[in-house]
Amino acid sequence: MxxxxxxxxxxxxxxxxxxxxxxxxxxxxxxxSAKYRLVYAKISAALEKGGIDSRTLLVEASSGSTGIALAYAGRKLGCPVEIHALESASPEKCDKIRLEGAGLVLHPARTSPKIVFDLISRLLRQGAAWHLNQYDRTxxxxxxxxxxxxxxxxxxxxxxxxxxxxxxxxxxxxxxxxxxxxxxxxxxxxxxxxxxxxxxxxxxxxxxxxxxxxxxxxxxxxxxxxxxxxxxxxxxxxxxxxxxxxxxxxxxxxxxxxxxxxxxxxxxxx
Known part of the structure; x- marks a missing residue:
């Protein structure tokens, strides 16, 4: 397949x-981008565990290629996607994320990663969301x-x-x-x-x-x-x-x- x-x-x-x-x-x-490999591997594992369905919001902090790959994956799966990025992100990559139908939340350029991660954690606590978490070293x-x-x-x-x-x-x-x-x-x-x-x-x-x-x-x-x-x-x-x-x-x-x-x-x- x-x-x-x-x-x-x-x-x-x-x-x-x-x-x-x-x-x-x-x-x-x-x-x-090679980032599609990461997105596919993580989504595959989540699908096998039943952690994603068509109503699940896929969310990630990304200023570029990972966000584009996740937006594409969400469109193919029929899932909503929300990407958090800094205002300093490449306009071209922001446009590609939007063209895939994903929501794009832009934060001031000096926003610390912790603030963005805290916002994503709040979404997860509200339920019906799944975090790609490309920053998980393990x-x-x-x-x-x-x-x-x-x-x-x-x-x-x-x-x-x-x-x-x-x-x-x-x-x-x-x-x-x-x-x-x-x-x-x-x-x-x-x-x-x-x-x-x-x-x-x-x-x-x-x-x-x-x-x-x-x-x-x-x-x-x-x-x-x-x-x-x-x-x-x-x-x-x-x-x-x-x-x-x-x-x-x-x-x-x-x-x-x-x-x-x-x-x-x-x-x-x-």
Missing amino acids: DTLCGLPKPVLTPLLEEDGVWIKAEGRQKTG SFPDSYQALALELIRQHRRKGFSPPTRFVCPVGTGGLVQGVGSHLRRAFPEIEVISVEPETGSVIDGMRNRDEHSMGDADPFDPAFPDRRMTVSPPRGSARVQGISLGESATAIFRLIRKKGWKKTLMIAPD
């Missing part, structure tokens, strides 16, 4: 190779298991040698921790490198943890990666085998090329 209760399953995305760099092109995923391995195993299978089927490193952007931290945990089991010698914007810089899909800490609610475990690096915003988009990479993937791809790294895995999240 290609759908679950009307919700399309994630599609197989290509693993590209460019001069010893292996790129999982998740921009080809449903809703144009769910990362399960949420990105399918992506990680798909990546590992593709890598082995193509006959590539074991990867030396996995380089991944940090937003919530779900991608690097979720996929990274499975890669470490498959390739015990792999080095996991997390990448953030330089201080004072903005790169879509990434955050500098020193400047944008979520405090006790931060889902990213700073002890998880073997190394932490920063990059500057890229000029233009990199293209690999005719596929344009998003801003965060372009920055990471150029970092890898600058370092001259080979046998390196990366994910282009959108």
Whole structure:
């Protein structure tokens, strides 16, 4: 079956190779982002437990790709969706959320994550609502298991040698921790490198943890990666085998090329 209760399953995305760099092109995923993997995994688990029906309000705090993916999922399931975001969110992504039929609640740009989470908690206490909670660190391995195993299978089927490193952007931290945990089991010698914007810089899909800490609610475990690096915003988009990479993937791809790294895995999240 290609759908679950009307919700399309994630599609197989290509693993590209460019001069010893292996790129999982998740921009080809449903809703144009790896975040659809997380949304699908969490909704699948909730459906199996009977936690969602057509009257359930699906709610999440998101300034971009996760909100778009959840809005799309809600439309396919026939469920109402409410996304909470900051006024500083990309207008383009806000428009995409609205186009999927979701409600969008915008908060002042300096609103703390705790205030937004408290509002969502109040909705949950009122009943008939389900919180995606992309910031739940304990769910990362399960949420990105399918992506990680798909990546590992593709890598082995193509006959590539074991990867030396996995380089991944940090937003919530779900991608690097979720996929990274499975890669470490498959390739015990792999080095996991997390990448953030330089201080004072903005790169879509990434955050500098020193400047944008979520405090006790931060889902990213700073002890998880073997190394932490920063990059500057890229000029233009990199293209690999005719596929344009998003801003965060372009920055990471150029970092890898600058370092001259080979046998390196990366994910282009959108």
